[in-house]
Amino acid sequence: MATLEDIARVLGVTKGTVSKALNGAVDVSEAMRRSVVETAVELGYSRPRRGDEAPRIAVFITNMAYARPEDFGYDILVGFRKLAEPAGYQVQVIPLSIELEEDIPYEQYMMRHHYLGALFLGLSLRDPWLRDFETCTSPTVLYDNHVTGNPRVTYVGADNGEGLRLAVQYLKGLNHRNIGYLSSALGAYVYRQRYDAFFQAMRDNHLPCGRKQARNSFHQHICLDEHLPALLKQGCTAILCSHDTLACAVLERCREQGIRVPEDVSVLGFDDLPLCETCRPPLTTIRQDRTELGKSAYCALASQIEGVAPSTFLLHTELIPRASCANAREGELTIDN
């Protein structure tokens, strides 16, 4: 374990300067602070905690609102806090931006701000820190993202395999055999998981399933203008969507085109966002309990801190039946288009 002296020796400065730099004193230049933190990370220095200070956990949130109860991140954060704070942790929410990530490597940020561990909500593939997660040593939990081979990083999310199995089983019970899958682009880890899980669920339920029964695009208008009509033309009696907002857009498009849901086609979403209850007809979906997800994220981080290295922590899903699914229609669907 490196000491303050080791860092001072490497940099050729006094131990006092190192200490001040690590503690954020104003009379140390930004350049010196950066050198000290970089050297500390390289040498594997870890700062002892003062006895009276609650250990700090960072929750990074990006591209994802969390301030109001109807926002996706809100419940996750509430669930996380519900377990973390009684356990004695101080939870701080930090908006994540490309600028921040380009400015300082992840591990250095964690050390500079004395965070013991972190939860990330809403990372995208463009985030520069994604690469840092391959080698970081701070306990780190990623919502809906997986990193291979680093024991310090845990993926937390819903059990997409189970969710798709529940959805396909349910539709099969309503006599649907020709089920289409409509997805956002597969670059996002979670959409790739659900896409693969769809094929697996069809196989497990002994339903025929060619590659063309699952279609995806980054652009919602391509999903609606090209993929949806193609699936209907292939005779699909049910459309399973990768997430609720896409499913709601499908409902709206069907209404515009005089296609009746659920009489002509059943539609199913994933996530159980609040809008599922207010859209027309209300959307049958796979629920991922967001408060429970937040609690799971805490359990995963606590395991990390205890020295157990979970790779993946998935939460059970539940099928919520509403009005957008019914028995499969018999015969052809005629669309005026």
Add this chain to the structure above:
Amino acid sequence: MATLEDIARVLGVTKGTVSKALNGAVDVSEAMRRSVVETAVELGYSRPRRGDEAPRIAVFITNMAYARPEDFGYDILVGFRKLAEPAGYQVQVIPLSIELEEDIPYEQYMMRHHYLGALFLGLSLRDPWLRDFETCTSPTVLYDNHVTGNPRVTYVGADNGEGLRLAVQYLKGLNHRNIGYLSSALGAYVYRQRYDAFFQAMRDNHLPCGRKQARNSFHQHICLDEHLPALLKQGCTAILCSHDTLACAVLERCREQGIRVPEDVSVLGFDDLPLCETCRPPLTTIRQDRTELGKSAYCALASQIEGVAPSTFLLHTELIPRASCANAREGELTIDN
């Protein structure tokens, strides 16, 4: 929440009889005890704990030795106890048998013996309790088995997807492009997971992979007599095996037939059993840390008891390079057979 009175009313007996039956008093007939426990389970009664009694957790072990340090279950049990006992739980090991499972439903067994939760090591598809897990209400953790849709059951195991990705990446780095996969029968959940993960890993690494590159059988002699020669004939320069004991049998078969490992063919296992170090040549494998698995099982059960319902808790894997893998040979392999 049902009370002793509710049970007594349903059965038309006194509250004292119910209490005695639940506490295993000798002056209650076996038939009455069974009726009381069955009714208690049906009504959702849960027995209050006496203040001085440590809560009990059952570890069911079947078909799997655990008494000696070289046994597979031993380390898992040690890991589990390491976290469970300091947390105040009493851990009891129970040998699982078809007879026991046929004699009494799972939920009734748990209630009769006052277990708060359970871990299962080594279930097979023939176990009658497998069906009970679909609806049970006791917190239950299954090693290497997954049950869809019951929030009270958690699957704990190694991250097979990560393990296969690490293995394929490693072989690709050694210039292997034609990689074969040899597996035990896919009826076991874990072997099905690894089989699917092999194809996924090949796709992720942009390596060509037809269905015939992965072969499986319940019978090891079919794997060795038919599948192994077929894979070698297809030009595979590396054989990835679903588990170490199969990989070691492959090593032996190669030695018998004058096929040099790793010069002619590289062989990789999965699990990192102690025999990997003693076989010839020592076996490169994917490690699942058994002590950590036991700790994970405890973390999963503790989450359940806290009211968070994990579906899946996977542990990170690690590639352990030994002497059974080397750079891919160039050109054809001639086998005297």
